[in-house]
Amino acid sequence: MERTRATPKPAQGGPAGPRVTRDAVLDTAMRLVMETGTEGLSMRKLAAELGVAVTSIYWHVGNREALIDELVERVLQDMGTIRVTGRTPVTRIVSIAQANRRMILDRPHLISLVRERGLESLMMLPARRALVREFAAAGVHGARAALAVQAVQFQVAGFVMLERALTGHPQEPAQVQAWLAEVAEGDPELADNLHTPGAPDALFDVAVRSMVESLLRED
Known part of the structure; x- marks a missing residue:
């Protein structure tokens, strides 16, 4: 033009x-x-x-x-500036997922522009390349590597989506409060911690680290 x-x-x-x-x-x-x-x-x-x-x-x-x-x-x-850190395969792969999530969270409106242009796959390409390299370095190849890379990227995208959906809703609906009251009768500590959302960074780290450890584990 x-x-x-x-x-x-x-x-x-x-x-x-x-x-x-x-x-x-x-x-x-x-x-x-x-x-x-x-x-x-x-x-x-x-x-x-x-x-x-x-x-x-x-x-x-x-x-x-x-x-x-x-x-x-x-x-x-900007999304191409993925910096891989860590000395073990797990920590290096987790660092890619963490960086990818942070880049998306820091640019919500700009990411929407990318989606409007239908360029999500191009946006996620740098992280995908980095994940392929790191899984290959850890001895994961072929179909298993493809599954591992996709699992990590779906984890990032799904977590960010849920994280945004739950942000700004501190008051649980009545049905959820009633269920938590039932849980509290048997396990007060569990109910109390379910009622108080965990820190997103910590939750993401637990989820993606556990996944990566499982993906790297020999069958």
């Missing part, structure tokens, strides 16, 4: 307006989406945030659809 070009004067600084760069436009757009979602992203609001004319935004990134394409590309690049 050919981008709309306007006079570059607003982007040159001086009396016509403050200097702005393409990176500054994209950085600000990323921040606006992360703070308020795509609803908070308009070319006028972006221009106001940067203190420039709207024509300056079009000069650097084109129209709104072209801008969103640029943001999606940035997200895909």
